[in-house]
Amino acid sequence: VAGAGGGCNDVQWCFSQVKGAIDDDVAEADIISTVEFNHSGELLATGDKGGPCRHLPAGARGNKNQPQSTNPSSDYLKSLEIEEKINKIRWLPQKNAAQFLLSTNDKTIKLWKISERDKRPEGYNLKEEDGRYRDPNTVTTLRVPVFRPMDLMVEASPRRVFANAHTYHINSISVNSDCETYLSADDLRINLWNLEITDRSFNIVDIKPTNMEELTEVITAAEFHPNQCNTFVYSSSKGTIRLCDMRASALCDQHSKMFEEPEDPNNRSFFSEIISSISDVKFSHSGRYMMTRDYLSVKIWDLNMETRPVETYQVHEYLRSKLCSLYENDCIFDKFECCWNGNDSVVMTGSYNNFFRMFDRGYRQDVTLEASRENSKPRSVLKPRKVCTGGKRKKDEISVDSLDFNKKILHTAWHPLDNIIAVATTNNLYIFQDKLN
Ligand SMILES: *[C@@H]1O[C@H](CO)[C@@H](O)[C@H](O)[C@H]1NC(C)=O
Numbered sequence: 001v002a003g004a005g006g007g008c009n010d011v012q013w014c015f016s017q018v019k020g021a022i023d024d025d026v027a028e029a030d031i032i033s034t035v036e037f038n039h040s041g042e043l044l045a046t047g048d049k050g051g052p053c054r055h056l057p058a059g060a061r062g063n064k065n066q067p068q069s070t071n072p073s074s075d076y077l078k079s080l081e082i083e084e085k086i087n088k089i090r091w092l093p094q095k096n097a098a099q100f101l102l103s104t105n106d107k108t109i110k111l112w113k114i115s116e117r118d119k120r121p122e123g124y125n126l127k128e129e130d131g132r133y134r135d136p137n138t139v140t141t142l143r144v145p146v147f148r149p150m151d152l153m154v155e156a157s158p159r160r161v162f163a164n165a166h167t168y169h170i171n172s173i174s175v176n177s178d179c180e181t182y183l184s185a186d187d188l189r190i191n192l193w194n195l196e197i198t199d200r201s202f203n204i205v206d207i208k209p210t211n212m213e214e215l216t217e218v219i220t221a222a223e224f225h226p227n228q229c230n231t232f233v234y235s236s237s238k239g240t241i242r243l244c245d246m247r248a249s250a251l252c253d254q255h256s257k258m259f260e261e262p263e264d265p266n267n268r269s270f271f272s273e274i275i276s277s278i279s280d281v282k283f284s285h286s287g288r289y290m291m292t293r294d295y296l297s298v299k300i301w302d303l304n305m306e307t308r309p310v311e312t313y314q315v316h317e318y319l320r321s322k323l324c325s326l327y328e329n330d331c332i333f334d335k336f337e338c339c340w341n342g343n344d345s346v347v348m349t350g351s352y353n354n355f356f357r358m359f360d361r362g363y364r365q366d367v368t369l370e371a372s373r374e375n376s377k378p379r380s381v382l383k384p385r386k387v388c389t390g391g392k393r394k395k396d397e398i399s400v401d402s403l404d405f406n407k408k409i410l411h412t413a414w415h416p417l418d419n420i421i422a423v424a425t426t427n428n429l430y431i432f433q434d435k436l437n
C-alpha cells in the first residue's frame with residue numbers, strides 16, 4: 001500500500017523496455033558484463049562477454065514519450081556494436097561536444113569517442129544510396145547532395161589503447177575527478193594513468209608477495225573518490241576496504257584508513273571468508289559514504305568510521321543455510337555489484353531468480369522486485385516479490401528451494417537524475433521507471 005512517505009515502497013516501478021534474445025540458450029558472448037549511464041543519464045552503455053558493446057540511447061529522457069519497444073531487434077539501428085569483449089565501462093565527464101568512454105577487457109583499456117548522428121547525406125552523383133557506384137554513362141545531370149533526417153545512430157571510434165600494464169585480469173577502472181587521470185586495478189596491482197598517455201602508467205598499489213605461495217588476499221574492486229582527486233579506495237577478498245591518499249607517497253602500499261567489520265564468532269563457518277569477499281565498492285555521490293557488496297549483504301560505511309559499517313542490509317539472508325550447495329555449484333563466487341540512486345537515499349543490488357533489491361536508507365524499507373518477460377508489458381507495474389523462509393508458504397510467495405540460481409542479476413545502474421533503472425539479467429537488459437515519470 002502506497003503511503004504518503006517517499007520510501008522505496010512508495011515508488012511504483014513499471015516496465016519500460018527490454019533488449020536481448022528471448023531464448024534461454026545463452027551464448028557466452030551475449031552475457032551482459034556491465035551497465036553504465038552517462039553523467040546526465042541520456043545514454044546507457046552496456047558491454048558483454050564476447051563481442052559487441054552496445055550504446056543505447058537510453059530509455060531515459062529522450063525515449064520517455066516514445067512508444068516503448070519490447071521487440072528485441074526493433075532499435076538495432078539506433079544502437080551500436082563494437083566487436084569487443086568488455087568487462088567494465090566508465091564514461092568520461094563531458095568537456096566539449098564530443099563524448100568519450102573507457103572500456104576494459106581482461107588486459108587492455110581503450111578510450112572510445114562516441115558521436116551521435118541523426119542526419120545523413122543523400123543524392124550523391126556517383127553513388128547510389130546503398131553505396132553502389134552508378135554507371136557514369138547514366139549520370140547526365142549534376143545533383144547537389146542534401147542532408148536528410150534519419151533514425152538516431154550512435155557511432156564509436158577507438159581513440160587510444162592503454163595496453164601492457166596488467167599481468168592479471170583487470171577488475172576495475174575509475175576516472176578521477178581531476179578529469180586527467182584514471183586508475184585500473186587487477187588482482188594484485190593498481191595503476192594510475194594519464195588519459196593522454198598510453199605507453200606509461202604508474203603503479204600505485206602492489207600487493208604481490210615475493211613468494212606467491214604467501215598470497216592470502218586479492219584486490220577485488222577499486223574506485224576514486226568523487227571529488228577528492230588524491231583519494232581512492234580498494235576492496236579485498238578478505239572483506240577489507242583500504243582508503244589511500246596519493247599525497248602521502250607515490251606507492252600507496254600503506255593505506256591511510258582501513259575499514260573492516262570484526263567477524264561475529266557465532267557466525268563463523270567454513271564459508272566465512274568466501275562470503276565476506278567484497279565484490280563491489282561505490283562511493284556515494286556526496287563522497288561522505290561508500291557502499292560495499294559482499295555475498296549476502298550490502299554495507300554502508302561512513303568515511304569517518306573505520307570500525308564498522310553504519311548500515312547493513314541483508315540481500316538474501318535465507319541463503320545462509322544453502323551455502324554448501326552454492327559452493328558446490330560455484331554460485332558463491334558470483335560477483336554482485338551495487339549502485340546508489342541519484343541522491344544517495346536508496347541503494348540497489350541484485351540477487352538470484354532474476355530478483356533485485358532496493359533498500360531505502362531513510363525510511364528503513366526494502367523491496368524485492370523481479371525482472372522477467374512475464375511482466376514486460378508496457379507500463380505494467382512490478383509487484384513486490386517475497387521469498388518464503390520457513391513456515392507456511394503464503395500465496396504469491398516463492399519458496400527458497402524453487403529459486404533459480406542460473407538466473408542472476410549481477411549488474412544494475414540507476415539514472416543519475418530520475419527514477420529510471422537499468423537491470424541486466426544474464427542476457428537481457430531491462431529498463432524500469434517510476435510510474436509517475
Ligand atoms: C550524456 O549524453 C547526452 C546524449 O548524447 C548528452 O547530451 C549529454 O551531454 C551527456 N551528459 C554528460 C554529462 O556527458
Ligand SMILES: *[C@@H]1O[C@H](CO)[C@@H](O)[C@H](O)[C@H]1NC(C)=O
Binds near residue numbers: 262263264267
Ligand atoms: C550473523 O548472522 C546473523 C543472522 O544469522 C546476522 O543477522 C548478523 O548480521 C551476522 N553478523 C555479522 C557480523 O555478519
Ligand SMILES: *[C@@H]1O[C@H](CO)[C@@H](O)[C@H](O)[C@H]1NC(C)=O
Binds near residue numbers: 345419
Ligand atoms: C531522492 O530522490 C527521490 C526521487 O528519486 C525522491 O523521491 C526523494 O524524496 C529524494 N530524497 C531526498 C532526501 O532528497
